[in-house]
Amino acid sequence: xxxxxxxxxxxxxxxxxxxxxxxxxxxxxxxxxxxxxxxxxxxxxxxxxxxxxxxxxxxxxxxxxxxxxxxxxxxxxxxxxxxxxxxxxxxxxxxxxxxxxxxxxxxxxxxxxxxxxxxxxxxxxxxxxxxxxxxxxxxxxxxxxxxxxxxxxxxxxxxxxxxxxxxxxxxxxxxxxxxxxxxxxxxxxxxxxxxxxxxxxxxxxxxxxxxxxxxxxxxxxxxxxxxxxxxxxxxxxxxx
Amino acid sequence: xxxxxxxxxxxxxxxxxxxxxxxxxxxxxxxxxxxxxxxxxxxxxxxxxxxxxxxxxxxxxxxxxxxxxxxxxxxxxxxxxxxxxxxxxxxxxxxxxxxxxxxxxxxxxxxxxxxxxxxxxxxxxxxxxxxxxxxxxxxxxxxxxxxxxxxxxxxxxxxxxxxxxxxxxxxxxxxxxxxxxxxxxxxxxxxxxxxxxxxxxxxxxxxxxxxxxxxxxxxxxxxxxxxxxxxxxxxxxxxxxxxxxxxxxxxxxxxxxxxxxxxxxxxxxxxxxxxxxxxxxxxxxxxxxxxxxxxxxxxxxxxxxxxxxxxxxxxxxxxxxxxxxxxxxxxxxxxxxxxxxxxxxxxxxxxxxxxxxxxxxxxxxxxxxxxxxxxxxxxxxxxxxxxxxxxxxxxxxxxxxxxxxxxxxxxxxxxxxxxxxxxxxxxxxxxxxxxxxxxxxxxxxxxxxxxxxxxxxxxxxxxxxxxxxxxxxxxxxxxxxxxxxxxxxxxxxxxxxxxxxxxxxxxxxxxxxxxxxxxxx
Amino acid sequence: xxxxxxxxxxxxxxxxxxxxxxxxxxxxxxxxxxxxxxxxxxxxxxxxxxxxxxxxxxxxxxxxxxxxxxxxxxxxxxxxxxxxxxxxxxxxxxxxxxxx
Amino acid sequence: xxxxxxxxxxxxxxxxxxxxxxxxxxxxxxxxxxxxxxxxxxxxxxxxxxxxxxxxxxxxxxxxxxxxxxxxxxxxxxxxxxxxxxxxxxxxxxxxxxxxxxxx
Numbered sequence: 001x002x003x004x005x006x007x008x009x010x011x012x013x014x015x016x017x018x019x020x021x022x023x024x025x026x027x028x029x030x031x032x033x034x035x036x037x038x039x040x041x042x043x044x045x046x047x048x049x050x051x052x053x054x055x056x057x058x059x060x061x062x063x064x065x066x067x068x069x070x071x072x073x074x075x076x077x078x079x080x081x082x083x084x085x086x087x088x089x090x091x092x093x094x095x096x097x098x099x100x101x102x103x104x105x106x107x108x109x110x111x112x113x114x115x116x117x118x119x120x121x122x123x124x125x126x127x128x129x130x131x132x133x134x135x136x137x138x139x140x141x142x143x144x145x146x147x148x149x150x151x152x153x154x155x156x157x158x159x160x161x162x163x164x165x166x167x168x169x170x171x172x173x174x175x176x177x178x179x180x181x182x183x184x185x186x187x188x189x190x191x192x193x194x195x196x197x198x199x200x201x202x203x204x205x206x207x208x209x210x211x212x213x214x215x216x217x218x219x220x221x222x223x224x225x226x227x228x229x230x231x232x233x234x235x236x237x238x239x240x
Numbered sequence: 241x242x243x244x245x246x247x248x249x250x251x252x253x254x255x256x257x258x259x260x261x262x263x264x265x266x267x268x269x270x271x272x273x274x275x276x277x278x279x280x281x282x283x284x285x286x287x288x289x290x291x292x293x294x295x296x297x298x299x300x301x302x303x304x305x306x307x308x309x310x311x312x313x314x315x316x317x318x319x320x321x322x323x324x325x326x327x328x329x330x331x332x333x334x335x336x337x338x339x340x341x342x343x344x345x346x347x348x349x350x351x352x353x354x355x356x357x358x359x360x361x362x363x364x365x366x367x368x369x370x371x372x373x374x375x376x377x378x379x380x381x382x383x384x385x386x387x388x389x390x391x392x393x394x395x396x397x398x399x400x401x402x403x404x405x406x407x408x409x410x411x412x413x414x415x416x417x418x419x420x421x422x423x424x425x426x427x428x429x430x431x432x433x434x435x436x437x438x439x440x441x442x443x444x445x446x447x448x449x450x451x452x453x454x455x456x457x458x459x460x461x462x463x464x465x466x467x468x469x470x471x472x473x474x475x476x477x478x479x480x481x482x483x484x485x486x487x488x489x490x491x492x493x494x495x496x497x498x499x500x501x502x503x504x505x506x507x508x509x510x511x512x513x514x515x516x517x518x519x520x521x522x523x524x525x526x527x528x529x530x531x532x533x534x535x536x537x538x539x540x541x542x543x544x545x546x547x548x549x550x551x552x553x554x555x556x557x558x559x560x561x562x563x564x565x566x567x568x569x570x571x572x573x574x575x576x577x578x579x580x581x582x583x584x585x586x587x588x589x590x591x592x593x594x595x596x597x598x599x600x601x602x603x604x605x606x607x608x609x610x611x612x613x614x615x616x617x618x619x620x621x622x623x624x625x626x627x628x629x630x631x632x633x634x635x636x637x638x639x640x641x642x643x644x645x646x647x648x649x650x651x652x653x654x655x656x657x658x659x660x661x662x663x664x665x666x667x668x669x670x671x672x673x674x675x676x677x678x679x680x681x682x683x684x685x686x687x688x689x690x691x692x693x694x695x696x697x698x699x700x701x702x703x704x705x706x707x708x709x710x711x712x713x714x715x716x717x718x719x720x721x722x723x724x725x726x727x728x729x730x731x732x733x734x735x736x737x738x739x740x741x742x743x744x745x746x747x748x749x750x751x752x753x754x755x756x757x758x759x760x761x
Numbered sequence: 762x763x764x765x766x767x768x769x770x771x772x773x774x775x776x777x778x779x780x781x782x783x784x785x786x787x788x789x790x791x792x793x794x795x796x797x798x799x800x801x802x803x804x805x806x807x808x809x810x811x812x813x814x815x816x817x818x819x820x821x822x823x824x825x826x827x828x829x830x831x832x833x834x835x836x837x838x839x840x841x842x843x844x845x846x847x848x849x850x851x852x853x854x855x856x857x858x859x860x861x
Numbered sequence: 862x863x864x865x866x867x868x869x870x871x872x873x874x875x876x877x878x879x880x881x882x883x884x885x886x887x888x889x890x891x892x893x894x895x896x897x898x899x900x901x902x903x904x905x906x907x908x909x910x911x912x913x914x915x916x917x918x919x920x921x922x923x924x925x926x927x928x929x930x931x932x933x934x935x936x937x938x939x940x941x942x943x944x945x946x947x948x949x950x951x952x953x954x955x956x957x958x959x960x961x962x963x964x965x
Binding site: 029036043074075089183186192 | 261417447
């Protein structure tokens with residue numbers, strides 16, 4: 001099989017040393033884990049006491065978008081940086097043109113027509129549900145991103161979605177929108193990343209929407225920009 | 241002014257995003273405004289900490305175990321101040337550097353203002369890509385992530401900050417897409433990823449043990465359990481990998497030398513200090529009670545090996561940028577000599593612990609300015625001569641007197657000669673080593689200085705040689721770039737002449753509170 | 762109770778075994794497919810651990826998206842694309858027929 | 862042997878196996894796969910801790926939030942690393958990290 005790794009792995013000495021290191025590490029970690037208390041409460045009580053003030057009912061969402069919103073905000077920046085870095089690598093401010101439209105074939109066509117609305121509905125549902133039940137911006141962004149990717153890979157021309165301005169706007173939306181809201185409130189006298197209690201729920205929904213969109217587009221950008229030369233390959237892998 | 245700590249994060253982010261959104265040549269203007277404002281805000285923050293002591297801010301108004309807090313003590317302010325000053329110097333240099341680069345890449349003499357929007361059109365190989373356009377947003381984000389790191393007081397938030405720093409650094413390394421830079425960037429990214437994972441596992445174990453993530457609460461908890469010790473080890477190894485302490489430095493020389501000059505300067509002068517800072521913070525505040533003398537001596541020993549190996553490698557290098565990068569490997573070694581000196585060796589109440597801690601950090605400061613100046617100097621030579629081969633620099637001193645003067649001054653600071661800032665740092669560490677009776681570190685510190693003199697001398701002696709081989713007329717270099725090289729070198733000298741205030745700043749909120757009264761002299 | 766523990770133990774051992782296989786399977790494509798399986802099983806473990814929403818994220822992002830990226834990259838680096846999407850290539854088929 | 866210990870121990874094992882993989886495997890994709898699984902191992906430990914910290918059937922949401930953040934950070938770094946690796950492969954044809962001096 002030509003799929004096998006063409007390169008040999010490290011020599012026997014490195015291998016043995018590495019196994020010893022791995023076993024030692026496992027031993028150390030296992031000791032540490034075994035020493036841990038089997039009963040503890042961490043921050044569960046602390047979160048549950050204040051969750052009423054957060055504007056949402058689902059504990060992880062409250063932590064992500066209110067109590068520890070700073071982490072989430074910076075995390076969106078990490079995603080933005082990765083997408084931007086991948087674009088730097090292509091030396092592009094936009095994604096390459098879709099390769100000339102090919103007929104996706106009846107099966108794929110049907111699949112795409114079925115899957116994409118389904119995925120988008122699922123994504124929106126996940127997002128909406130996230131305020132009081134499992135789900136949220138990142139899961140929704142992942143699903144919608146997958147739908148957009150499928151749309152693109154199956155050869156459909158993607159409605160000018162990835163022009164330079166659109167791409168920048170979409171990549172920035174989550175981080176910049178989050179920052180704009182926080183900065184405006186900060187300037188008007190609130191603590192940084194504090195939401196006025198009455199608006200907390202609304203702000204969280206807006207931020208989640210923006211993050212969802214940015215996450216979806218970032219994933220598409222990362223996937224497409226990773227290919228060294230997209231135009232040379234057909235849809236999904238293509239011939240090389 | 242008490243909110244400078246927030247603005248020092250927000251302003252570079254806002255300017256970075258604006259530069260990203262606008263693109264094109266205006267990115268430079270926005271970037272420059274951002275650099276100027278961030279510098280001013282860094283100054284304000286330093287002033288605030290200086291006047292009113294440790295600054296603590298609860299983000300979102302949530303109290304600590306629940307929310308995340310920001311904290312600026314003397315150490316944070318010291319490093320933010322350094323980042324501000326070095327960052328401003330690098331930014332001013334980069335204005336002309338990338339202007340030059342971009343002009344060389346632009347075939348059309350009268351560029352259409354909307355051209356950058358179309359640069360990615362990718363049709364028929366006519367695209368024009370200007371590295372400068374991407375430089376500014378990424379550099380602003382890098383700067384912001386350094387400030388995030390220096391201010392955050394939450395171990396998980398610090399993980400996110402570290403990742404932000406890594407991705408911004410790698411994106412900057414590959415800016416010009418040279419093959420060497422891509423390999424170097426990839427290796428750096430993978431090494432940093434591994435380091436982050438070790439750090440994150442440490443965070444998980446600490447949280448399992450202590451149930452909080454806030455540094456202040458963790459410091460008060462005085463944890464001694466096995467899980468915390470293992471976590472300390474994991475976090476330390478992860479951060480040593482990111483700080484490139486021997487033998488975990490394998491990724492550094494290529495990554496730092498293959499980047500564009502302003503990026504190399506930022507990486508060596510500032511980014512390495514990010515991981516170092518976090519390690520120092522954790523080591524002396526959270527894991528104080530968990531550290532042992534043998535571990536501390538071992539880290540010091542690695543630092544010693546780094547000094548010797550790094551310096552010898554630097555002497556062997558034929559290319560100036562690689563030489564400077566290896567010099568960073570050696571200088572990082574110095575920083576870690578601080579660990580055994582300020583550690584629990586001998587009398588835990590002794591005042592030399594605080595002396596060593598301050599000395600190490602002062603060394604970090606002097607290295608920040610000196611190394612930035614050196615890399616920028618190499619950038620000037622590279623763009624003027626078209627190469628940076630050490631053995632072909634012969635006679636170039638007459639054409640670049642200020643560059644070599646700056647290189648010499650920066651080298652003096654790295655060697656630790658009086659009256660440079662490097663001398664202050666080294667002197668404090670030497671004193672601490674003598675007072676604590678750890679004479680072996682005295683030997684290392686002195687030998688390291690001699691080795692540093694070796695590679696600085698190689699460059700300077702080449703440059704002042706007489707036999708000028710006039711091959712080609714050097715490409716003209718903008719004056720501003722030369723001025724910045726000199727300004728940064730001069731700072732590394734001035735901070736040696738006026739060390740009292742920065743040293744006093746470090747005392748604010750420092751660990752070893754009980755020892756401090758004894759140091760006042 | 763014991764059934765639960767048994768299930769958890771089997772799941773845990775399968776995770777460790779899959780992890781090892783991902784690193785040692787000679788065929789890179791197979792390794793990536795095993796990686797996706799690893800991600801999905803990991804998500805299953807997280808459902809068991811009372812974290813269904815995180816499991817969802819792991820399945821969608823950790824296994825799905827990362828898996829797709831990996832498959833695409835493996836396609837480029839081995840010079841072949843993922844078999845399910847591959848169009849028949851005459852030259853290669855000839856080689857295949859020539860072997861036996 | 863409790864659920865907590867089973868998953869915490871397997872997380873430790875996964876971390877160690879992946880470290881071994883990163884050190885010994887030279888193909889870039891294998892290294893990236895190993896790093897990713899290493900991340901999953903840490904996330905598994907965090908989720909196990911969250912389950913241990915539960916009060917009245919509600920798991921500790923803080924580790925959950927950390928994992929969600931971690932997953933996005935990990936996929937960002939992975940995707941960027943893959944983009945670099947593919948560019949590198951397209952330029953040189955190598956599938957492992959090479960220096961001019963041939964070390965890896």
